[in-house]
Amino acid sequence: MRRTKIIATLGPAVGSREKIHELIEAGANLVRINTAHGDWETRRQWIQWVREAEATYRVPVGVLLDLAGPKIRIGTLREPMKLEPNQSVVFRLAETQSDSEIPLQIAEVFRAARAGDRLLVDDGSIELQITRVEPNLMEATVLEGGELRSQRGITLPNRTLMLPSMTPKDREDLLQGIAAGVDWIALSFVRSVTDVMNLQALIKEHGADIPVIAKIEQRAALDDLEEIVQVADGIMVARGDLGVQIDLAEVPGIQKRIIRLCNQHAKPVITATQMLESMINEGRPTRAEVTDVANAVLDGTDAVMLSGETAVGAFPIQAVRWMARIAESAESMLEFLRLDELPAEPSGNTTEAVARAACVVAQMVGARAILTPTTSGGTPRWVSHFRPRQPILALTDNETVWRRLSLLWGVAPLRIPHVHSTDEMTTQALIAARQTRLVRGGDRVVLTAGVPVNIPGNTNMIQVLTIER
Structure with missing residues (x-):
């Protein structure tokens, strides 16, 4: 996986x-x-x-x-412009191009810019140096040329623009x-x-x-x-x-x-x-x-x-x-199960502590997977933090949480029915795990969750279980 x-x-x-x-x-x-x-x-x-x-x-x-966001962009050009080194160009406050001037849509650029500043276009693929600044107008010399297109981003390095x-x-x-x-x-x-x-x-x-x-x-x-x-x-x-x-x-x-x-x-x-x-x-x-x-x-x-x-x-x-x-x-070259030194001062985070312990247990018993029934996504996030070698099967009945878990390293989100008891949660977790290709009958798994169930942030339990053959 x-x-x-x-x-x-x-x-x-x-x-x-x-x-x-x-x-x-x-x-x-x-x-x-x-x-x-x-x-x-x-x-x-x-x-x-x-x-x-x-x-x-x-x-x-x-x-x-x-x-x-408030990204500064070139306005609408009639057609792409080829900028050559040492060419002199003019920027003007406008949305669309008139004559040969290049439109810029945000006035704050003209307020912040100073002669001698670098102006970078399209993530730095084009570079210019500003030679003159007037209200709503700038002149610049091309240092690094390229093809300029509409709506390309503009950056003034080392200048803070007062934009929301x-x-x-x-x-x-x-x-x-x-x-x-x-x-x-x-x-x-x-x-x-x-x-x-x-x-x-x-x-x-x-x-x-x-x-x-x-x-x-x-x-x-x-x-x-x-x-x-x-x-x-x-x-x-x-x-x-x-x-x-x-x-x-x-x-x-x-x-x-x-x-x-x-x-x-x-x-x-x-x-x-x-x-x-x-x-x-x-x-x-x-x-x-x-x-x-x-x-x-x-x-x-x-x-x-x-x-x-x-x-x-x-x-x-x-x-x-x-x-x-x-x-x-x-x-294949990763260092799994990152366990830093225990902090000198207690963090007070029970979910973090139980997640760490679950990863250690999984490693020591040779578990094939770590099962994390969850209502909010907190338990699989903390298990993922410790980067265990085992796949993390995150089980939830919440469709929104199921989708959000798709971003977490090592986590395979699985849908299960809503449960009302610890026994029901364990049964549904094992059924869902068995339906994946990640575990087989006879494999050991570690399950970590909260008891009682359906309470976010309540992770407090670890079990070592065996998948039925």
Whole structure:
């Protein structure tokens, strides 16, 4: 069983029922909807097809809604522009192009920019230096050229733009996402833990309970990283914008730091951006890309994400298959059952303590799997934190929790009927485990859960059981 999860971004390249089914069959565990592109009529149709694929393949598929945030983008160009080194260009505050000037849609850029600043376009693929700034107008010289297209992202490294973490469009997308039943919400351009808390409060105001993924792509977020990790429900290492906000050479070290911190706090972490970028146009990844994915797995990431590779690429299904193949190979080199020194001071977290003990017991008795009946998803999350060698079979009667568990490393979510007693819970857990290919008659399993049943955060019991032949 592959333990690292795969997130596939939806887009025109996979915008049909057949292609979405192929993504799931190839190994995608979650799909990402990027609200920077497309409309809600299309997104709702995608979600419907994802739910149909769930029923067909009998696996949960989480839907991650990625809010676009206040990203600065080039406006609408009449046609792509070829920018050459040493060329002088003019940016003007506008939504659409007039004459040869390049439209920028956010006035804050012109307020913050200074002559001498670098201006990076499309995750740094084009670089310019600003030579003159006037109200609503900038002149710049091209340092690194390339083809400029409409709606490409713009970054001013080392300048703090006074922009809200959520735009009016984000708020509308959030409401649409809640109504559509998405499973996770990703917040872009997080600068502080307050941004995360504000989104969590807004979700609750609308009567929903959807976990929030904080995307780390701003220098300011690194200064508040520990608090962000503690408060957010998960983290995304968004290397595209992060790589233009900080020195590109620092990104690998920052990635490792973020993953390590998330692992310590038992928070799921996603590694994203340009993982198999060449597969947008080619049928095989480069050796460097294979190494990049493998290293993320070895670092301890819960999930790896495909963006343009599946959204607009020529080989979306092959990209998922390659990602799965690389992850499985890397996992053969993992160090399982990470048990750090016991803390000097008690944490008071009973679920964490019981989860740790269950992993130790499973290792010592040679169990084939760890069974974690759950109402909220807390027990499998903590068992996953310790990275046991055994597959973690997370059993729940809650459809929402079932889908959210699809993000966690090493967790195979299974649906069981609602139970009313410990004996009934144990029976249903063993039946569900037996129906998988992960255990067989005569195998030992470890079950950890809460007694009495159906009380979230009540994990307090471990059993060693044998699957009937």
